Amino acid sequence: MLVAMTAMLVSVAELTNIISVVAILLCFCGMVLFIMKNMTIFWLHGEDFMFGGAVHNVQAPIPQMKMMKVHIPFTFKLQDSSRSSYQEIKCMVSSQEDYRLLAFWGVSIRELHMFLWRPWSVISSAINQGVLLMGHYQQCGFEIKDVSHRDKIITMSLPKGPREPLDLGTPPRLCYPLVIFLVREPRDALHPDETVALINVVHIKDSVCTLPTSILAQYLKQANGQLSCLKQLYLATGNPVSYDSGMEFVEGVDQLCVVCQYYPLSRALLPCRHTCICASCFNKLDTCPMCRSPIKSYFCIRNEEYLPECDRPGAPPTKPEPIAQWLQDRLTDFLGFHR
CATH class of the missing domain: 3.30.40.10 (Zinc/RING finger domain, C3HC4 (zinc finger))
Structure with a gap:
């Protein structure tokens, strides 16, 4: 009986020692985790603790611009721009509507932009009366009336004769070398959003401005008077x-x-x-x-x-995460790491 009692006491003593060791190990692990957490937080945000007053910028959501589709019945491109000059410049034109092409040389930059912002009724009236940009260009090019067609190459040149050469000035210039209007022929009913004109501003390489011949800008005029500058993506x-x-x-x-x-x-x-x-x-x-x-x-x-359903705008909330994932996230937060 005494031997059994002694053995039981020894077992209880050993179990107590084991529990003590386990408790010490758990306390040690908890202390290590606590130190790691605070060291990580101090490493990430130590400057805030030491100096205070830190400012955290919260990024505002980037706004989305609404895109409205506009049908453009015209296309205008330069052909062999490296060989283009005032004596010969080739362009490719196509149109899905009956149209009129008008070319002007040496157009005042300021007057052109002021004129383009006028209502379409004013611009259309000036075209029909033959006074478009009157007094604001140095030489008038040819005028073409044509029906709808696919790509067609048109060759232009500065009018020959006893006229004085173009005076575009020194950079920054006050005049565009060449401005080409593609204007839809008038018809009875026009939707306010319909495109009625495409205005093309062309730079031609010369001895003063040696930049390559190119299209400087293209402006889209709509029947409601809206003027848009076309840009490339x-x-x-x-x-x-x-x-x-x-x-x-x-x-x-x-x-x-x-x-x-x-x-x-x-x-x-x-x-x-x-x-x-x-x-x-x-x-x-x-x-x-x-x-x-x-x-x-x-x-x-x-x-x-x-996009997956969960990532689309306005998607319904996702299902609750599994317990294992929840525990992992909590541990990550406890250690101070970013998920």
Whole structure:
């Protein structure tokens, strides 16, 4: 009996020692975790604790610009621009409507822009009366009336004769070398949003301004008087997309987001106009991945149905996370790491 009692007491003593060791180990582990947490927090935010008054900037959501589709019945491109001169400049024109082409040489920059902002009724009346930009250009080019057609090459040249050569001045110049109007022929009913004119400003290389011959700007005039400046979008491939290319480029299988290389690109960034990321990566960026300029706004160039249901705007809340994931997140938060 005494031996059994002694053995039991020894077992209880050993069990007590084991419990003590386990308790010490648990306390040690808790202390290590506590120290690691505080060291991590101090490493991440030590400057705030030491000096205080730190300011944490909260990034405002980047606004989305609404995109309205506008049908442009005209296209205008320069051909062989490297060989273009005042004696010969070739352009390719196409139109889906009966139209009129008017060319003017040496047009006053200031007067042109002031005139383009006038109501369409005023501009149309000036065209019909033959007084378009009267007194604000140095030489008048030819006028063409034509029906709708596909791409057609038209050759222009500065009118020959005893007239004085163009005086465009020294840079920064006060006159555009060549301005070409593509104007839709009038008809009875026009929708306010319909395109009625495409104005093309062309620079021609000369001895004073040696920049290559190119289209400086293109302006779109609508029947409601709205004036828009057409801009190109820049793809990650380096090929700009002009207004006449449409949005067919987004259907290509190789046009993928430059960040994830998985989803198709679907958002154009402003003001840099780089079209290079998808909707999923957009939420993680505040600068353009191509040029590093800040993103002020954006617009979508295609639908974003490729996103998972949970990531789409306005998607219903997701199901509760599993207990294992919840415990892992709590441990991550306890250690001070970012999820």
